[in-house]
Amino acid sequence: MEMTRRRLADGMYLTHLPANKFKTSILSAQFITPLRQETASACALLPSLLRRGTVTCPDMSSLSARLDRLYGARIDSTVRKCGESQCVGFVAGFIDDRYAPGGERLLEPAAALLGELICDPVTEGGRFVTDYFESEQVNLADAIRSVLNDKRSYADWRLLQEMCAGEPYGVSRLGSVESAEAIQPRKLYALYQELTASARLELFYSGSAGLERVEEALRAAFATLPRKNVRDQVPPTVSHAAPETVRTVTESLDVVQGKLGMGFSCGSEDVPALLLGNTLFGGSSNSRLFLNVREKLSLCYYASSLFHRQKGLITVSSGIEFENCRKAYDEILAQLEAVRKGELEDWELEGARSTLLNAYASMGDSQGRLEHFFISQAAVGRNETPELLAAMVRDVSLERICRAMETVKLDTVYFLQGKEAEA
Amino acid sequence: MKQRFYERIGESVCLETLPNGLELRIVSKPGYAKKYAFFAANYGGMDTRFTLDGRLRDTPAGIAHYLEHKMFDTEEGNALQRLAQNGAEPNAFTANALTGYYFSSTEHFEENLEILLSFVSIPWFTEESVAKEQGIIGQEIRMIEDNPDWQVYHQMLQCLYSVNPARVSIAGTVESISHITADTLYACHKAFYTPANMTLTVVGDVDPVHISDLARRVLPRESGAPISRVWEEEPETVAKRESRIAMEVSLPQFLLGFKCRPVWEGENYFRSLIVGDLACDLLLGESSPLYQRLYSQGLINASFGGAYEMLPGAAYFSAGGDSKDPRAVSAAVCQEARRLVREGVDPDFYQQIRRAAFGASLRGLDSFENIAVTMTEGCFNSYDPLRFPETFDSIGPDDLLAFLKENITEERSVLSEIVPKEG
Structure with missing residues (x-):
């Protein structure tokens, strides 16, 4: 994969991936800031508020008309959590110039609009437009509340929140309802000025345009961005320390299916071994959890594990009948133990390895995955490419996997049960 | 071949x-x-x-x-x-x-x-x-x-x-x-x-x-x-005007449905599909005056969206999302359809949404999954989905208005609601 990283200014970097096979070009601009309980909601509010209007397109109708004329270009506001960093900004997608029916150039006008959204928001009396501020504040609080609606992601989130209480990793990417409702317009505008002036700005492009053209378009788009006191370093992510005893949290809601979540801390720094160990444990449809908790015992429709590479955690997520909680819990731990001891069939290790290698090999086929991967890497200050990760995974032996998985310790258990169980 | x-x-x-x-x-x-x-x-x-x-x-x-x-x-x-x-x-x-x-x-x-x-x-x-x-x-x-x-x-x-x-x-x-x-x-x-x-x-x-x-x-x-x-004949009238259930959700959710006349296979099927999609953009897409009005009144948020679907012997138009007042949104949708039918479409606005829809279809070709599913549906319903540029050419504003006039009416509408559980 051809990839160039270039420093455009103090704390402002461009990752450029040339590709001719896509119909789409992707342009992303993300500010990287420490994820903190006190600022998470305010930072999260900024992109959706900026998306309401610029000096030249001050309302939704003029903005959407401009995007429609660029053949339905999209500029979506994004708020993400990468390690213990919060990334806020926009991702723009527009058809590649080669397919514009009128032969127009689309990169430059799309970059210009992206720049305007960040540098020239519509304001009144030195702050954001009151109507826009108020409605986006309500939308943010509603979005935070709505995490309850999808019970699987709600349970996954509650597990992380309990497990990493007091750590930045336990803060939601959108912050809390209370902090969202407490945001003051004047302070928010000051935060906007501070963030755009001093936070690391990561830019990403994938499409047919060459590096020089992309760089020129972005320099023009961000020419008026006042940069001062730039923090060039990205915030560090601190490893999670395992508690002495396992914590158990049980919650009741009016639901028909129970959710069992289990969080583990990983004491090993051997990332490739943990990547493979997690894939063997619950990271694919070939994994121990899938084959045993689901296929053999028919306890669930889903039981899978996720390795949080930046934080050194593994979380398990499953949906079960309330009364099967203990059975599933025991089986999940038994399967972890089998992986730790290397009690695997011959095909399992190579199967898991090829699952990971296939994922890295095909990453270059998806602009969305590329953007996510490179921005996340930059946000936590890492620079491995997919090729390098693949090479590292290729080299891992079963002994290394067992050694790394030996350090995986149960930390927190979260169980979501029905209302009847509570009574 | x-x-x-x-x-x-x-x-x-x-x-x-x-x-x-x-x-x-x-x-x-x-x-x-x-x-x-x-x-x-x-x-x-x-x-x-x-x-x-x-x-x-x-x-x-x-x-x-x-x-x-x-x-x-x-x-x-x-x-x-x-x-x-x-x-x-x-x-x-x-x-x-x-x-x-x-x-x-x-x-x-x-x-x-x-x-x-x-x-x-x-x-x-x-x-x-x-x-x-x-x-x-x-x-x-x-x-x-x-x-x-x-x-x-x-x-x-x-x-x-x-x-x-x-x-x-x-x-x-x-x-x-x-x-x-x-x-x-x-x-x-x-x-x-x-x-x-x-x-x-x-x-x-x-x-x-x-x-x-x-x-x-x-x-x-x-x-x-x-x-x-073996199919039974489906009457033209709706089965039930409205229905609601209470669930563990943070905000009320709704889906407004309109029962449309089904179309059987052939190139006309594909044309109807695109007419329905464009009518949806015209009536309540992000660029439409209705969307912007409802958004700024706080009656809808970014979760709001619509779609036109065709199934064997069935076709329907739906629109929904989170809302504090689904009935008000529902009434506004029918009223806006009547206004468009009465006053016609601004030709510039029609060109704008057509351009955007073309770009969105083109960008869909970067997803292998999307290509395969649309090719399959094309085979099963005897049309060629890759002829969308030609199909777009064959459609004009009057087709959209005829669609709205026939389908987006109170008699054809139903309202489905999910409301938060009390206490």
């Missing part, structure tokens, strides 16, 4: 009808590492009543989805694992009128394709393996029952239709699937998984002749009898 070039969108497709009746489509994607295969039957959740060997079969709700789960079983073990061992990412889904099995892989593609074609063609069930799946699918049903997005959609279909099987849940219920036996699964496989009722779509940088030879070698030489599905 025929080859077709689509100059306006830069695509090239090889097409063939094999001697056994299977429709084969190969979409060439040079430069991609990933190769993707999608093997589909024209059989879905709606196809529960049919005749086989001269006998009427009335099969349990959820059987097509149950069959999809059990097809992965082979005499030699689970096909999912065999594919995953080769680094492939396999999966399957069941829709209202389609069951699709697919994988993507960067290596061993032809070997994987052989596994896919073989396990989908050769059923292998035992009473014991069929019984065991009750637990897994039972948990899948519980999971969707707790999902408000699914509930609001399912409830809308039940309001729209009195007898059309679109009103029945694709996965069935825990009760309905308890009647499924190995015998019924064999009968359904025999009736529907016959080459003339199936398509194979391959997307990627592959040799079309190899693919065609492989399909000829692996698949059955002949097709079974033509299928006769």
Whole structure:
């Protein structure tokens, strides 16, 4: 994969991936800031508020008309959590110039609009437009509340929140309802000025345009961005320390299916071994959890594990009948133990390895995955490419996997049960 | 084998009808590492009543989805694992009128394709393996029952239709699937998984002749009898005006449905699909005056969206999201449709949304999954989805207004609501 990283200014970097096979070009601009309980909601509010209007397109109708004329270009506001960093900004997608029916150039006008959204928001009396501020504040609080609606992601989130209480990793990417409702317009505008002036700005492009053209378009788009006191370093992510005893949290809601979540801390720094160990444990449809908790015992429709590479955690997520909680819990731990001891069939290790290698090999086929991967890497200050990760995974032996998985310790258990169980 | 070039969108497709009746489509994607295969039957959740060997079969709700789960079983073990061992990412889904099995892989593609074609063609069930799946699918049903997005959609279909099987849940219920036996699964496989009722779509940088030879070698030489599905006549009026249930959600959710006149297969089918989509953009897309008004009044948020769907013997227009006042939104939608019909469409605005819709369709060609599903639907309904630029050319503002006038009226509308549980 051809990839160039270039420093455009103090704390402002461009990752450029040339590709001719896509119909789409992707342009992303993300500010990287420490994820903190006190600022998470305010930072999260900024992109959706900026998306309401610029000096030249001050309302939704003029903005959407401009995007429609660029053949339905999209500029979506994004708020993400990468390690213990919060990334806020926009991702723009527009058809590649080669397919514009009128032969127009689309990169430059799309970059210009992206720049305007960040540098020239519509304001009144030195702050954001009151109507826009108020409605986006309500939308943010509603979005935070709505995490309850999808019970699987709600349970996954509650597990992380309990497990990493007091750590930045336990803060939601959108912050809390209370902090969202407490945001003051004047302070928010000051935060906007501070963030755009001093936070690391990561830019990403994938499409047919060459590096020089992309760089020129972005320099023009961000020419008026006042940069001062730039923090060039990205915030560090601190490893999670395992508690002495396992914590158990049980919650009741009016639901028909129970959710069992289990969080583990990983004491090993051997990332490739943990990547493979997690894939063997619950990271694919070939994994121990899938084959045993689901296929053999028919306890669930889903039981899978996720390795949080930046934080050194593994979380398990499953949906079960309330009364099967203990059975599933025991089986999940038994399967972890089998992986730790290397009690695997011959095909399992190579199967898991090829699952990971296939994922890295095909990453270059998806602009969305590329953007996510490179921005996340930059946000936590890492620079491995997919090729390098693949090479590292290729080299891992079963002994290394067992050694790394030996350090995986149960930390927190979260169980979501029905209302009847509570009574 | 025929080859077709689509100059306006830069695509090239090889097409063939094999001697056994299977429709084969190969979409060439040079430069991609990933190769993707999608093997589909024209059989879905709606196809529960049919005749086989001269006998009427009335099969349990959820059987097509149950069959999809059990097809992965082979005499030699689970096909999912065999594919995953080769680094492939396999999966399957069941829709209202389609069951699709697919994988993507960067290596061993032809070997994987052989596994896919073989396990989908050769059923292998035992009473014991069929019984065991009750637990897994039972948990899948519980999971969707707790999902408000699914509930609001399912409830809308039940309001729209009195007898059309679109009103029945694709996965069935825990009760309905308890009647499924190995015998019924064999009968359904025999009736529907016959080459003339199936398509194979391959997307990627592959040799079309190899693919065609492989399909000829692996698949059955002949097709079974033509299928006769048994449909009841659906009245033009809606079944029920409104329905609401209480769930553990943070905000009320709604889906407004309009029962439209169904269109049967052919190029006119595809044209109707695009007219419906454009009418949706015109009436309530992000660029529409209605969307902007409702958004700024706080009656909708970014979750709001609409769609036009066509199914065998059914077509509907839907719009919904989170709202504090679904009735007000519902009234505003009907009122805006009347205004557009009365006052007409501004030609500039029409060009703007058409341009945007063209860009969105073009960008959809970067997703292999999307290409394969639309090619398959095109085969099953006798149209060519890659002719969208020409189809766009054949449509004008009057087509959209005629659609709104006929379909977006109070008499044709239903309202499905999910409200938060008290206390």
